[in-house]
Amino acid sequence: xxxxxxxxxxxxxxxxxxxxxxxxxxxxxxxxxxxxxxxxxxxxxxxxxxxxxxxxxxxxx
Amino acid sequence: xxxxxxxxxxxxxxxxxxxxxxxxxxxxxxxxxxxxxxxxxxxxxxxxxxxxxxxxxxxxxxxxxxxxxxxxxxxxxxxxxxxxxxxxxxxxxxxxxxxxxxxxxxxxxxxxxxxxxxxxxxxxxxxxxxxxxxxxxxxxxxxxxxxx
Numbered sequence: 329x330x331x332x333x334x335x336x337x338x339x340x341x342x343x344x345x346x347x348x349x350x351x352x353x354x355x356x357x358x359x360x361x362x363x364x365x366x367x368x369x370x371x372x373x374x375x376x377x378x379x380x381x382x383x384x385x386x387x388x389x
Numbered sequence: 390x391x392x393x394x395x396x397x398x399x400x401x402x403x404x405x406x407x408x409x410x411x412x413x414x415x416x417x418x419x420x421x422x423x424x425x426x427x428x429x430x431x432x433x434x435x436x437x438x439x440x441x442x443x444x445x446x447x448x449x450x451x452x453x454x455x456x457x458x459x460x461x462x463x464x465x466x467x468x469x470x471x472x473x474x475x476x477x478x479x480x481x482x483x484x485x486x487x488x489x490x491x492x493x494x495x496x497x498x499x500x501x502x503x504x505x506x507x508x509x510x511x512x513x514x515x516x517x518x519x520x521x522x523x524x525x526x527x528x529x530x531x532x533x534x535x536x537x
Binding site: 362363372 | 401412419425470
């Protein structure tokens with residue numbers, strides 16, 4: 329199954345509900361891929377407003 | 390930011406593996422970025438190139454680390470993907486590149502920037518029927534906005 333991205337927080341989730349924001353609004357149509365390992369030290373995470381490690385999509389339709 | 394060259398279409402797999410290794414072996418890699426427009430490359434946010442070199446050892450499809458580093462400002466534009474309809478204007482001639490009308494030429498009648506959709510009319514159609522397609526499903530052939 330293709331991974332889905334949460335429309336709220338852009339996190340790539342495997343189930344039917346986003347574990348972080350509990351949103352069920354997921355989309356298979358996403359592009360751009362970011363893996364955040366250390367959100368505190370990362371400028372990419374800071375720029376994207378991400379404060380939890382994980383996999384994210386840059387754009388979710 | 391350092392750039393890792395990868396096999397085309399394996400960028401996400403490489404990013405996942407590097408992330409996995411970085412977590413396991415406690416390498417100081419902070420983030421990995423795979424923009425869709427950059428085929429065959431993964432951007433790695435790390436303080437030193439040696440860390441990246443070490444992390445890609447044994448990762449399949451990861452070829453090499455490009456010499457030199459980029460500043461965050463240089464890659465920042467990848468973080469805000471531009472809408473798919475940028476560069477498409479009303480009246481432009483486009484070719485549909487996917488869907489049931491693949492290969493057909495059409496003229497753009499309306500552009501919806503928020504939905505990233507465009508409404509087109511096919512040249513080949515007997516009667517003009519407006520068709521709404523996604524902005525990334527067309528290729529712009531000519532931008533002239535002179536009505537025929």
